Amino acid sequence: MENTTFRIAVRKFGPFESALHKLWDAFCLKYDISIAVxxxxxxxxxxxxxxxxxxxLKKGDWDIAHINTDWIFDAAQANAVQDLTSFIAKKAPQDFPEGWHNSLLHLQEIDGGIYGLPFxxxxxxxxxxxxLFENPIEKENFKKQFGxxxxxPKTWTEFEQIATFFNRPDENLYGCVFANYPDGHNMVFDFCLHLWTRGGSLLNAENQMDINTQAAIDTLDYYRYIVKNTAAVHPGSADFGSVEAGMAFANGEAAMTINWFGFASMCEVIAESKVKGKVDVTTLPFAVGGKTASLNVYWLYTIGAGSKNKKLAYDFLRFATTAESDKLLTNEGGIGCRKSTWKDAEINATIPYYHKLESxxxxxxxxPQIAVWPDIAILIDQMVLKALKTNIPSADLLKDTQIEIEKIL
Known part of the structure; x- marks a missing residue:
């Protein structure tokens, strides 16, 4: 007996919600489907x-869910999501897999199965x-001040100097905005990025999780210092998740932010943006002895292992991942995953830096792809939060967190 209602668990974000509604309506119209959603x-x-x-997902409460790649290993191990290999073999998505960059295909490939399609x-x-960066007066004043x-910025030192330079609370403009709301994600990602750009790693030579290192101490020392630097940082940062930080930037409240590419493109397509045509993106700064890095976490369309509507769910996934659908998501303010969207002339006319996704x-x-990563992420999140709220030395925080990580492992 099929469920009378088709249920989709959606990551809450305006562009995702509007794109999904439009895609579902178009899908139902095209294939004459009348199930309630x-x-x-x-x-x-x-x-x-x-x-x-x-x-x-396992019980069949959800037919489709947005699952990010941080969770997919966990979801697959728990038999929560459907392996799509047999579906793809019968009827593959449009130009699969060539239509996507390799970096968007491997995280959902687990033990020979494919557990989702890039969303x-x-x-x-x-x-x-x-x-602001191209303004002649700003350029002149900056050179006078900093030489x-x-x-x-190419380095974290330059990042801080520039953030201080543009920090003008009386104009509701701040040097930079962070996402420091403790949700097990934003500060974890920041910690990883700062660690990587200092030449550090989450893993030791034996491929084991090890954050009790000098590079991690330097990372935490710098991060707690920069985030609390009221002469450079948006005061709302402590309460912002990535969406709120992205909205503050789109509202013209910051000169710089380190965030997902999607929040840059959002500035060009959402009605409330005050910075259309004024934004660009580049690689992250790095520390002496390090090099730039980025983090790739992406969202997937997945099918619940317990869904009673798997065929319908897969048909929708195929529809929702066509070149046309991918472009629609982008125009709504999400980020399409296909190479065709990245290179699309119309998209690049609206979002001039879209082609930079490839680089x-x-x-x-x-x-790291380990089933307990979500639990480890929470420990790292709590550690960074403690660093921001207390004076406990970074070395002690890292040592204590490493002990807790080893208990989980």
Whole structure:
């Protein structure tokens, strides 16, 4: 007996919600489908709880869910999501797999199975206000003050100097905005990025998780210092998740931010943006002895292992991942995952830096694929939060967190 309502668990974000509604309507119209649909938008924590922790995907409460690549290993190990290999063998998505960059295909490939199709992407990058950086008066004043040309920062030292220079609270403009809301994601990603750009790693030579290192101490020392630097940072950062930080930037409240590529493109397509045509993206700054890095975490369309509507769900996934659908998602403010979208002339006319996605992927690293990663991420998140709220030395925080990580492992 098929469920009378088709249910989709959606990552709560305006562009995702509007794109999905449009895609579903177009799909039903094209194939003359009349099943009722319920799309439930959820914040990260709730989405994980409902789909994986509480077994919603496994029990068939959800036919389709947005699952990100941080969780997919966990979801596959828990038999929560459907292996799509046999579906793809019968009827592959349009130009699969050539239509996608390799970096968007491997995280969902687990033990020979394929557990999702790419939905939304956009590695972490430095997003900045090119109108401010290119302004002749700003350039002149900056050079007088710092002795070098104003340009997107190549090092963390330059990042801090530029953020201080553009920090003008009386104009509601801040040097940079961070996402420091403790949701097990933003600060974890920041920690990883800062660690990688200092030449550090989450793993030791034996491929074991080890954050009790000098590079990690330097990372935490710098991060707690820069985030608390009121002469450079948006005061709302402590309460912002990545979406809120992205919205503050789109609202013209910051000169720079380190966030997902999607929040840059959003500035060009959402009605409320005050910075259309004034934004650009580049690679992240790095520390002496390090090099630039990016983080690749992307969202997938997945089918619940317990769904009673698997064929319908897969047909929708094929429809939702065509070149046309991928472009629609992009125009709504999400980030299409196909190479065709990245190179699309119309998209690049609206979002002039869209083609840079390919080069950003070349520096993109990924998080360790271990089933307990979500638990480890929470420990790292708590550690960074403690660093921001206390004076406990970074070395002690890292040592204690490493002990807790080893207990989980």
């Amino acid at each position: 319920e799309m439930v938008p959820m914040e990260l924590h709730d989405l994980y709880e409902q789909t994986i922790t509480e077994g919603g 939304h992407d956009g590695p972490e990058c430095l997003i900045y206000r090119k109108d 070098y040309e104003l340009a997107p 950003l992927h070349e520096n993109a690293l990924t998080l």
